[in-house]
Amino acid sequence: MNLRAVWAIYKMEMARAFRTVLQSIVSPVISTSLYFVVFGSAIGSRITEIDGISYGAFIVPGLIMLSLLTQSISNASFAIYFPKFVGSIYELLSAPVSYLEIIIAYVGGAATKSIILGLIILGTASLFVPLTIEHPFWMLSFLVLTSVTFSLFGFIIGIWAKSFEQLQLVPLLIITPLTFLGGSFYSIDMLPGIWRTVTLFNPVLYLVSGFRWSFYGKSDVSIGISLGMTVVFLLICIAIVAWIFRTGYRLRN
């Protein structure tokens, strides 16, 4: 194992995050605060509580999940797309590093940034609403698992993308709508019958639901299914990455 290479890439990725601290950390914190103002205060004044949880507190896990998904994808996809775009990827491809090491370093870097961000948003949220975390272990597990899974997903997008437009395509057209429709801001019990069934096909629902359970012990779907779905998505991403590296898809051809 070329641990020095893993460390070199990881360190470089983290340095990039701190160099662009405004974009990486500050802007998601500001947008989350805006969600609180708009959803928490404006809508929250009409919906007082869901499942016995105040509306402001109810949306916190969903908001963290929203940032976690979009930031994990954008961090990891950009990290591998940018060297591809400017051509500096030659160095990575010519270095004595295995595919596993490349993934550990890049996905690790992107996931670390997301986890830090998730915790910052959690801290910010606690300034607005009273929070309880009933299952801290599972809360952290979901945080880590989701960050890693979606960083891996972002890594795949970064390798697949041939332009900046394609890089933005999946996060904007798929992830953001799925997150908004995945029960981040409401309980699926509030939806009419048919839409409730449709929502069950949205994978983000399981992430949000599981994460919310770790906070309040209440969820739209059972915690086992939530965890299972997340792990399944992780395994799919691992399989795709393994295929990419075995064939050299869009990297060595």
Next chain:
Amino acid sequence: MPPIISISGVTKTYATGFKALKEINLDIERGEIFALLGPNGAGKTTLISIVCGIVNRSSGTVTVDGNDISRDYRAARSLIGLVPQELTIDAFETVWATVNYSRGLFGKPTNHAFVEKVLRDLSLWDKKDAKAITLSGGMKRRLMIAKALSHEPRVLFLDEPTAGVDVELRQDMWAMVRRLREDGVTIILTTHYIEEAEAMADRVGVINRGEIVLVEDKVQLMRTLGRKRLLLELRSPLATIPETLSRYALELSPDGDQLTYTYDNQSERPGVASLLRDLETAGIQFRDIDTQNSSLEEIFVNLVRKDA
């Protein structure tokens, strides 16, 4: 001593069906400077990219110091430093950070003293805290070389290293290449400046349309394929070349002052002696005589043209 790089039966066909390399066989000897010449699109960069692990080959084997580039890729790649043709650097990193990153990427322990020496040797030390984006083209080229040397490679690939660089940098670069060779580093370079290959290389390989057309010791190559020119400065200008000298295919300069005779120096009968005799018979006197070897560039152009 076995060759440091051994390329055997390597082919590359791109997804578009384009055959970039057709059955390449090439050995690079330890400690030599090998110049790979070829016109644009001949397959030079593809070949280098395959050896360095950037592009997958379609078939064939490559070993670096006995290590197969697929099976023992770690050992093979850690021996190689690559300076690609394009200036491709993460623009927002500092010189210091990016060179240390390269060293780490190749699995070498942190060694600030060594990185400092590399930067000083390349006149980059003053710029160590500057971001790559602020550097001039020449400085960026130096930075690319610093990154390639940061992990102490035993084989250095320089892909068109002097394209678009000024005279000073070019001279610095060749001085550095000579120093590296003295330290036992094998250097493989591609260049369009054939006079550089002529001045620097021990051996020359010519690649054209994905095939190695020739590999030869440079001196031997110039001796074998070289043509010589005999230049005669005439005492009095000639209006035309006399009929009696027509079999020599002489060239007369526009002002009629100089006759040029081109001949094959490997020939049993180059015809120099008989020409001089016939000139005397024709009453043509000369005040000076000179001979010139043809340059590597002429040899190269002839080879590629013959192959076309």
